[in-house]
Amino acid sequence: xxxxxxxxxxxxxxxxxxxxxxxxxxxxxxxxxxxxxxxxxxxxxxxxxxxxxxxxxxxxxxxxxxxxxxxxxxxxxxxxxxxxxxxxxxxxxxxxxxxxxxxxxxxxxxxxxxxxxxxxxxxxxxxxxxxxxxxxxxxxxxxxxxxxxxxxxxxxxxxxxxxxxxxxxxxxxxxxxxxxxxxxxxxxxxxxxxxxxxxxxxxxxxxxxxxxxxxxxxxxxxxxxxxxxxxxxxxxxxxx
Ligand code: PEP
Numbered sequence: 001x002x003x004x005x006x007x008x009x010x011x012x013x014x015x016x017x018x019x020x021x022x023x024x025x026x027x028x029x030x031x032x033x034x035x036x037x038x039x040x041x042x043x044x045x046x047x048x049x050x051x052x053x054x055x056x057x058x059x060x061x062x063x064x065x066x067x068x069x070x071x072x073x074x075x076x077x078x079x080x081x082x083x084x085x086x087x088x089x090x091x092x093x094x095x096x097x098x099x100x101x102x103x104x105x106x107x108x109x110x111x112x113x114x115x116x117x118x119x120x121x122x123x124x125x126x127x128x129x130x131x132x133x134x135x136x137x138x139x140x141x142x143x144x145x146x147x148x149x150x151x152x153x154x155x156x157x158x159x160x161x162x163x164x165x166x167x168x169x170x171x172x173x174x175x176x177x178x179x180x181x182x183x184x185x186x187x188x189x190x191x192x193x194x195x196x197x198x199x200x201x202x203x204x205x206x207x208x209x210x211x212x213x214x215x216x217x218x219x220x221x222x223x224x225x226x227x228x229x230x231x232x233x234x235x236x237x238x239x240x
Pocket of ligand 1: 008010162166167168169170198199200201219220221222223
């Protein structure tokens with residue numbers, strides 16, 4: 001199982017950043033990368049150009065969201081099929097920033113099903129708030145999210161465990177907490193699903209996080225905007 005290093009650019013970037021991604025793609029040529037898979041999920045308008053520009057294909061391109069339906073009168077929406085047509089291979093679904101805007105587990109599950117229909121791999125995000133953790137409910141919350149967000153009989157998907165309080169805050173979960181939550185998730189999804197950790201992953205903490213049992217990669221927000229940081233994180237993945 002290759003370690004997945006996935007960058008989520010959120011609503012950052014501009015057309016010119018495509019060049020950064022292409023440079024990173026070439027940089028990986030000289031990197032030992034048998035054991036890793038590198039993915040960047042830019043905003044929708046940059047997906048096609050990033051796919052074309054990263055011609056060496058050492059990075060894969062993904063999206064940050066999709067609509068559940070293939071086509072129709074849904075102004076402003078983008079279908080999983082359109083993303084696949086533009087070169088995307090993955091799509092993030094159920095990110096906590098979208099859940100905070102009202103997305104429910106059933107919506108996330110429908111989007112993950114749309115991803116399968118289009119031949120994309122969904123990265124299904126789950127994670128507890130600080131309040132839920134402090135109340136001792138982290139495991140139950142994440143378990144309920146997984147049960148509600150992973151479609152029945154789903155096979156080729158990735159789970160990203162992202163404690164909400166660790167996203168974009170600089171606060172990282174303790175390694176012991178990451179280990180325990182990932183073991184819990186492993187028990188729910190089985191051995192063949194990659195489980196990523198997300199929440200303030202940086203070059204300085206990546207090796208410890210990626211070296212933790214049942215951590216099969218990272219979903220990286222802020223640090224993925226800097227290609228040197230993303231590359232350092234990719235290089236710190238253990239060679240299993
Ligand atoms: C994220 O957006 O999924 C994320 C983990 O962000 P950051 O790395 O900035 O905490």
